[in-house]
Amino acid sequence: MxxxxxxxxxxxxxxxxxxxxxxxxxxxxxxxxxxxxxxxxxxxxxxxxxxxxxxxxxxxxxxxxxxxxxxxxxxxxxxxxxxxxxxxxxxxxxxxxxxxxxxxxxxxxxxxxxxxxxxxxxxxxxxxxxxxxxxxxxxxxxxxxxxxxxxxxxxxxxxxxxxxxxxxxxxxxxxxxxxxxxxxxxxxxxxxxxxxxxxxxxxxxxxxxxxxxxxxxxxxxxxxxxxxxxxxxPVISMVRRIVKLALPVSLASIMLPLVANLDLLIVPLRLEAAGYTVEQATELFGYLTGMAVPLVNLATMATAALATSIVPAVSEAAVTGNMREIQQRTATAMRFANLVTIPAAVGLWVLAEPIATFVYHAPQASQVVRVLSFGVYLLGIHQVTTGVLQGMGHAVLPVINMGVAAVIKVVFNYYLTAVPSLGISGAGWATNADLGVAALLNYYFVCRYTGFQMDRKTLGKYLLAAAIMGICIDFLHLVTIKQGIGDAEATLLLIILAMLIYTISVILLGAVNEQELKRIPVVGAVLHRLFWRFGLNKN
Incomplete structure (x- = not known):
């Protein structure tokens, strides 16, 4: 067993x-x-x-x-x-x-x-x-x-x-x-x-x-x-349960390509209304959907995995009526989501141009990449809260929330994308609005059904650590430019330094305590010994 x-x-x-x-x-x-x-x-x-x-x-x-x-x-x-x-x-x-x-x-x-x-x-x-x-x-x-x-x-x-x-x-x-x-x-x-x-x-x-x-x-x-x-x-009872849980998930999976097709219909058309040619509109649309969105998805890979893990973990606690365990697992998941998505969002904002240049050889895409960097945090929270709600048996709620958010996105896409001063950035802000509304509604229902409340003090420490990281990396980016370091080498170096600076800042600020440090899989024990040796974990 x-x-x-x-x-x-x-x-x-x-x-x-x-x-x-x-x-x-x-x-x-x-x-x-x-x-x-x-x-x-x-x-x-x-x-x-x-x-x-x-x-x-x-x-x-x-x-x-x-x-x-x-x-x-x-x-x-x-x-x-x-x-x-x-x-x-x-x-x-x-x-x-x-x-x-x-x-x-x-x-x-x-x-x-x-x-x-x-x-x-x-x-x-x-x-x-x-x-x-x-x-x-x-x-x-x-x-x-x-x-x-x-x-x-x-x-x-x-x-x-x-x-x-x-x-x-x-x-x-x-x-x-x-x-x-x-x-x-x-x-x-x-x-x-x-x-x-x-x-x-x-x-x-x-x-x-x-x-x-x-x-x-x-x-x-x-x-x-x-x-x-x-x-x-009874078999019929089991089939009903399977359908009841599966149908909302299926609707959610269908809604994603549906929203993408709405983008295809609206964004290029409204870019033309903003004064861009057909060719320019197509190119800008490619920057959004083919470059910025994949970077956001890449940055939220860990929270996507967390969303998969949290479903059975919450479901196990829910069936036994262990609300305290549900709250603890939800709190662990949300803290992890904040821990990884906040610095990822800040890093993508600061390094939008070098990342777009390094990955796609398209520095012109950096504008919309920078706008969508906010979406990293919003998508991460949406993924985790969706997993919690599904685990508790409220699988239909994330679908309804996605539907509400999709309507808002369509409206924002229509008006913001046609503003000449915004253009494709308007579509980026519409995507952020979509993710933000869906995440906020999910979060409301998670709090309502679990009694969970965000630890604002720890959240503030994550934000401060990410800000320190962002300031340092922005300065180091200027140094790499002056030193004439190649785009690829500079970008990889800056990403590694950003991770290091953020990790040290989080521990120095006391956002991760000794027990949490030891519980981190694989590297936790090593980090705990390292920071104990240098006295960095004494918060």
Whole structure:
């Protein structure tokens, strides 16, 4: 039997998923560079035509059920109803197997229909669409295993499977793309699409191994008499619970691309109203959606991982009625979110131009990057509060809040983007308003249902530490310019120095106490000994 979660299990899971996410992004970035050289712009275009169909089918096939599996499994485990957790998993996986298979077949046999009805305008994307179809079934099954293991608050399987999936996906993409390139660019694009299925198969094998290990551990334990009675929960009741939890998550996942499409319709049009040409509007829109937004998502990778970890952690405490534990876990998550997103936001504000130059070779994007730096903090809070509400069974609230925020974003986009002095920055502020309203509404309901209150004193210390970091880095940036240090070297050096300055400032200000320092996964004990030796932890 998996051991009961330790006090720092939440942060351990977050760290594991964050590291895995970073590894996956690095591998993906390298792959995209190589694949672009193999396929060229035309081949990449064919691949990109097929990929949205795959993502849409995948979101429909899973429909938020993995999150529901995670929540219900955590509840069953908390009640020591281990057989019940397995029944939920098997029922959910049965549902996902059917929906995944149907969507896979629909995409495979519907590729010709999509081409014939000009939904996909280039007929050469036919092979890429068909090659992606098996991955829909495999990823859907894979997601059910991830949800189940996350319900046990075991995050290592998810992390390892993500890395394995990415490695095999990239390897297969490059292999089949180069193998089929002599037959034509459409075949090469189809070969690259085959990587999704290969990666999903590898990730699924990893998860099957961890599932087998967990099953083997469970065989050494028996359910209590009380739990055994609960195993007879009617199937129809379990299905209702799964649907009730999964539907809001599914709606939220659909709302994200919907809002993105609204941006596509409104922002370029309003930029033209502000006096920009069509070409200029397109370029500015690319700065926002293709450069600034990905940087915000990258900066909130840790809070995205935390949001995944917090769902089963809160759900476990909620089912036992342990409100104090819910408050403690919520407080831990919120403190962590503040700890990492505040300096990230300040750093992105100060280093907007060198980062935009280093990453995209587009210093012109720094204006909107600087505006969206506020979104790092807002998105981080939104992610964590969404996880807390989902864990408590209030999954519909974040969806409603996102809907309200989306309406506000549309209004702000329409008016602010058309202001000549703002332009694309107006769209950036509209995005901040969207994230801010959603985060604020989520936070209100978290406080209402958990009794949680933000520690304003500690928050103030985080803000002061980030301000110190920002002032120091701004000065050091000027020094690197005077010294003629290259953009890439200077940016990397400044980021490392920013992390160091912020860490020291936080500890000197007493924002992290001795016990919290020791509880930081992996590096906590080392940091504690280091700062004890220099007397920096005596707050």
């Amino acid at each position: 998996a051991e009961h979660p330790k006090p720092n299990r939440l942060l351990q899971g977050t760290l594991i998923l964050t590291v895995a996410g970073m590894v996956v992004k690095v591998i993906g970035s390298l792959n995209w560079i190589i694949l672009s050289r193999v396929l060229g712009g035309e081949g990449i275009g064919l691949y990109q035509m097929a990929f949205p169909i795959y993502l849409l089918a995948l979101s429909v096939s899973s429909a938020g059920i993995p999150v529901a599996i995670s929540i219900i499994t955590a509840e069953k485990v908390a009640l020591k109803d281990y057989s019940g957790s397995k029944r939920v998993f098997k029922l959910s996986m049965g549902i996902l197997a059917v929906t995944g298979l149907l969507l896979s077949l629909l995409v495979y046999f519907g590729a010709g229909w999509l081409i014939g009805h000009q939904i996909i305008r280039d007929s050469r994307a036919y092979y890429a669409i068909q090659a992606l179809s098996p991955a829909i079934f495999l990823v859907t099954i894979l997601s059910s295993f991830r949800g189940y293991l996350q319900g046990w608050q075991i995050m290592t399987p998810t992390a390892v499977s993500q890395i394995a999936e990415q490695i095999f996906r990239v390897g297969a993409m490059l292999f089949f793309a180069m193998l089929l390139l002599p037959r034509g660019i459409e075949y090469a694009a189809g070969g690259a699409s085959m990587g999704a299925g290969a990666g999903a198969a590898a990730g699924l094998l990893v998860l099957l191994y961890y599932y087998w290990r967990l099953e083997k551990q469970q065989n050494d334990f028996a359910d209590s008499a009380v739990a055994a009675e609960k195993n007879h929960e």
